[in-house]
Amino acid sequence: MSDSIIKPDLSVKVHNLNLKNPVMTASGTFGYGPEFEDFMDVNLLGGILTKACTSKNRDGNRYPRMAETPMGMLNSVGLQNKGVDYFIQNIYPKIKDYTTEVIVNVSDSTVEGYMEVAEKLLPLEKISGIELNISCPNVKEGGMAFGTSCPMAASVTKAVREVYSKTLIVKLSPNVTNIAEIARAVEDEGADSVSLINTLLGMAIDIEKRKPMLSTITGGLSGPAVKPVALRMVWPVANAVKIPVIGMGGISNASDAIEFLLAGATAIQVGTANFIDPAVCVKIIDGIEDYLIRHKFSSVNDIIGKLNIQ
């Protein structure tokens, strides 16, 4: 009886990152953390993935950049950010004392650009890892192109691996025929973990104006609508690679998160759901704990990859 009141262990390890719990926030949906301090203690999170950071300032795409879709949304923000130097000087000081892990999402249009950002981030003590975004559908050059072919995904991973010695996560694109193949390609080049999925390419049209809803015509689909697709990608990838997998795509509650853990994700990220409920991540952490207690598991690691397929 007494074991039922002992709290289960929620901590997980993603390569060298020791996460308090498997719940992180997805890049581009949580700013850098401070945006959410009014709504929760961000230090309760397993980790924060920052908004994409590029070598130079980027204005991103023109307005309109979003459209609502059935149980989801399209965005074409396009990596708007002030560049890595600005990040180091102005944003890093505000988040360097967080007691949660902060991982910087790194993007660019050239291999050299990715390398430059990674090299500049390496010395930052608080930043123990980066997430290489080779899957952004919202930039004209680079971005998703890197994530849709094995040779390109391999080459950018290899180049960044050479200059970046801390935890290197590579974020995969779902807009491919065979995502497990790409996961293996980046694993072979030394990625410490893969995260997936980035947004699915999508489109919406304003029939009254007969114009696309987004200035970029197509954009990235996220939210509950994509959850089944994300899950069916996490599952084969988790079976294909030995490195830890970070799952995301449409996670809105603890039940969704547990589906990804069962499918083989060591940790998960919550994206669009933060817009609907800025305190949702804390609820997800609590919900996972409740589930473990109810099913008498002493650690979240006991359910990771434990999908029973007979």
Place this chain on the structure above:
Amino acid sequence: MSDSIIKPDLSVKVHNLNLKNPVMTASGTFGYGPEFEDFMDVNLLGGILTKACTSKNRDGNRYPRMAETPMGMLNSVGLQNKGVDYFIQNIYPKIKDYTTEVIVNVSDSTVEGYMEVAEKLLPLEKISGIELNISCPNVKEGGMAFGTSCPMAASVTKAVREVYSKTLIVKLSPNVTNIAEIARAVEDEGADSVSLINTLLGMAIDIEKRKPMLSTITGGLSGPAVKPVALRMVWPVANAVKIPVIGMGGISNASDAIEFLLAGATAIQVGTANFIDPAVCVKIIDGIEDYLIRHKFSSVNDIIGKLNIQ
């Protein structure tokens, strides 16, 4: 003033098929037609795509074969049907007097199987075309595999083209990196039209039982959730090929249908929405007509491909 009371022309031409209007029903969601006669006059439709027809009887996959997802559903029916001979003897007589177009969806696991079905259907007077399903995610061999590589898609199209002289539509899989490339490959082998999208691969897990919701683990996602993905595939395909494109994926009302027409689809198919409202197709036809009247178009052809991207 007087032109506003003249009804707009809804008819469209897909190769040799003269459709009364661009609204057809998607394969596997409308049976063969009789299932819906209680709810509407099926002869009002532009066309009916039958449930998949294979060379031999197939039992399909085991129960459970479906799971609900946010604004969508997963299915893994797996081509259950009694085979082409049964179709010809027992089903064809019930539908041969329809005044709407009936197109048979043809599936199999081998090129020879596809050819056999096509050859047997060729003499049927009422059947003016077939839709080659090279994109079914729910069969172990063949099925989607044909639709995910250009050489395989080309070879099955070529083989069937040699034995089938009526209208040949090839139905494409969305589970690929570059769908336009595959569309071009089948166009080059003589396809008269392409239809897209078939279901997206997806997965769902019952966290209480820690088991997949489907007996097949993964299945095909359909319904409003996939609409943005479908639209962003129809648009580049319509720009890549000269043959007419038939669009589908999540269409539930006239507004959705018009989005696909604007994106370049000559006709559209309605699938999962038939389950929610078995009379939805008639409402979509009426809604398209209303839109054309409201915007003073005399023919539905005036809006096809007329998306304004500046």
Place this chain on the structure above:
Amino acid sequence: MKRTIHDFRVYQNDHLSNDYFVLYLDCPEKMPEILPGQFVQALVEHSPATYLRRPFSVYHVDEQLNRMALMIKVAGIGTAALMKLSAGDTLNLIYPLGNSFEMPEGDHALLIGGGVGIAPMYMLAKRLHDLGKKVDVLIGGRTSKDIIEPNLYREFGNVHITTDDGSLGEKGMVTQHSLFSGENLPFSKIYACGPDPMMRAVSNLAKSKGIDCEVSLENLMACGIGACLCCIVETNEGNKTSCVEGPVFNTRDLKAWQ
């Protein structure tokens, strides 16, 4: 039998407990004939997580007043949304769907309902009673809270009850009821609806006693009208749809039940 779609008007929603409720519905037009065992596909509006319709057996029908009732147990998000309907609200139904119970050869039938599985049994009991058959009704549940409106059936025949915890009727499962203690049972037919394990136990018992047995299955459904082939059951004659060729099956035809 022509199926149709109507916007019913809720005229009463009886909350029998936290879990069970009965929706009383008015039809704006003349309802077609509905047979015992048939079901409806209900559209749950304003619920972002319920895209598909939800199937429910028809509980009562009043042909004169053009009314029907559904007995529902809260199982998840859709049924929870339906529980909130109140008088004046609209409920869109596709109906009547599926086959129906076959009338028995003999003159004494036993009707078994587990939990909300009792729903289709009211119309069946009434029909059998009208045909002059002798009827026994056996209702099982986990606790007394799962035994819904048992007294309604008394006008058609004897009512027997079991609960897992013994809080009402005999303690145990329906198949453990003392009705079955004798060697030769008086029933010429057993009808059952409820959780899968219960129906299988009843089927086995019926078989061992040589009694014909029909069950009403609750397979997951998408369309409810035979179009999607999602709801199939393996029978001795191959896969059958439980929405058109079922939901009522004679257990001798169910392949996995032998």
Place this chain on the structure above:
Amino acid sequence: MKRTIHDFRVYQNDHLSNDYFVLYLDCPEKMPEILPGQFVQALVEHSPATYLRRPFSVYHVDEQLNRMALMIKVAGIGTAALMKLSAGDTLNLIYPLGNSFEMPEGDHALLIGGGVGIAPMYMLAKRLHDLGKKVDVLIGGRTSKDIIEPNLYREFGNVHITTDDGSLGEKGMVTQHSLFSGENLPFSKIYACGPDPMMRAVSNLAKSKGIDCEVSLENLMACGIGACLCCIVETNEGNKTSCVEGPVFNTRDLKAWQ
């Protein structure tokens, strides 16, 4: 200013017409201070097609009674769902969001609202009046039906009206109102909220007359809290978020408006 999330209770929903309504809301806890021009992000529940929250300006605030009101025009599926809320229902809000109108240097301000764009002007008019400023309010709409509760503003200053069809006030657009006929206008500041073309016309007029002008933009929003970067506006200092750095902007800063 700390933003918060509360489940407000609807205590009244005034249907002003088929299109416009005012939701009166009770806060269960002490509301933080809300400034004129700030907005809320409202969660539309039970609506399958509205996944994202919907932004609305704060219309009224009663700090003593801990209440607020939103004035809403039905624009689509989300606002139509909100129109159906009734007393006792809950509405979840994230608030207060965004910046607010800047108080003017001079002592005479003109507040212009087009249609439901009048919503943020009530709090602004009140604040200006409390500060001893002279206030004129100009309300424009397509027809008299789009002129909502104009008399409310009379306690703060003169109210002027235009309608496109002349059914109330002067015929024409707000910028064609006779207020602007003189050479030298008495206003030191113009505030405007309404459809984009109207705000641009006002901005041009203000510029030509050398008057400072602030507008409240209604850009599409996903998060409302500065996290998604979807709601951006091009300013002379680069892209700004209209949910945190706006929705109120001085038109001299708006790049595409010059």
